[in-house]
Amino acid sequence: MAFHFNASDKQAYAVRLLRKAFTRGARTHVLLDREMATRLEVDLWIRVAGDFLPHCLDDSPAPVLRRSPIVLGPSVMQVQPEAQVLVNLSEMLPDSGLIGRYQRIIEVVSTSPRDRELARQRWRWYRESGMEPERHDLGASEGSTHH
Template structure:
């Protein structure tokens, strides 16, 4: 069963995701970022334009297979078919189907109540699947 972690109180979903992905990349993790179609281009651009020395190698799920096979981080608006050994970073309001197929699931939740309501429902859905989500309050966490 995967670990499920809810990162609550992110002041900016995409900005926090960029920092999270950079840390994960430096730890040599393989991730898939599930993002809404509206945010896909914005996240891609944000990862390319981070501060000097903070580049995060990534690709989009519509890139060629060779590029996707060599990229430690893939971003897309559709969940991948192959999920083993992947960490899922969920930037959507949807619940992923078969979350247990991932090594780990990280849910990013902002301060916006329109984001928090669906996050509470996903929390209940994970519990119903027998998963025990962990809560990480970003307002209490030390800054990077």
Template sequence: MTEVAFHFNVPDKLAYACRLLRKATGAGSRVVVTGEPGLLRRLDTELWTFSALEFIPHAHVGSAEAHVVAASPVVLADSPRGTPHHEVLVNIGGAVPEGFERFERLIELVSQEEDDRLQARARWKHYADRGYAIRKHDLAEREAR
């Protein structure tokens, strides 16, 4: 069963996603990131610019050839269906990612914005109603310590 984790109170979702992807790829994980198309385009740009000394290899489904997508440790996709990796799925969007159950791990990133928090509550309920154990990581609590 997919391991589900929510990271709440993320102050800058794209910057946090970049750090998370750097950590995951550094550990050898292959990751699919899903979300709305505009948000994924902004993440693509952020991955090119967030660090002057590092590059996180990535490909955007629909913008890159299939062999490039398959070889990339990070794949950006509107939907995780049909993506080449099934290890880690990071959701930066508002909806439950279609086909999330095929992944070993799902990480939901939730900002401090009220609309994002409301959508996250609906996703939490969706997973809980289907019997998924959910881990909660509250960045505000961690920062307060």
């Protein structure tokens, strides 16, 4: 469980993070609202020419969901099959009954005061849930995912 703080461009950082997870063979769920999911989906197609990351939205047909290594959307935690990694780009708390199914949870936090305050609340929630978050400050080296 890790918080990646100070992402100057949360979406661009997410693309790099998802590329890294994909190249390592990890199935990844990305928790985010529908509007941001649509924007991120476009970036996964065009961010780097010739470097498409296979993905789908969480409301895609079941056969597509089964084949997609990256699934995006607000109800992603309900999607089967399960993924190894959950990336939270939203303001939402993940479903407490489902967080245990992930081997790794990554919270990406921008530099905006609102996002930082909501992240502090999620940090406390994780600690109260018995998890000990790690802190990774992206401000020093935005290009790295600090694993």
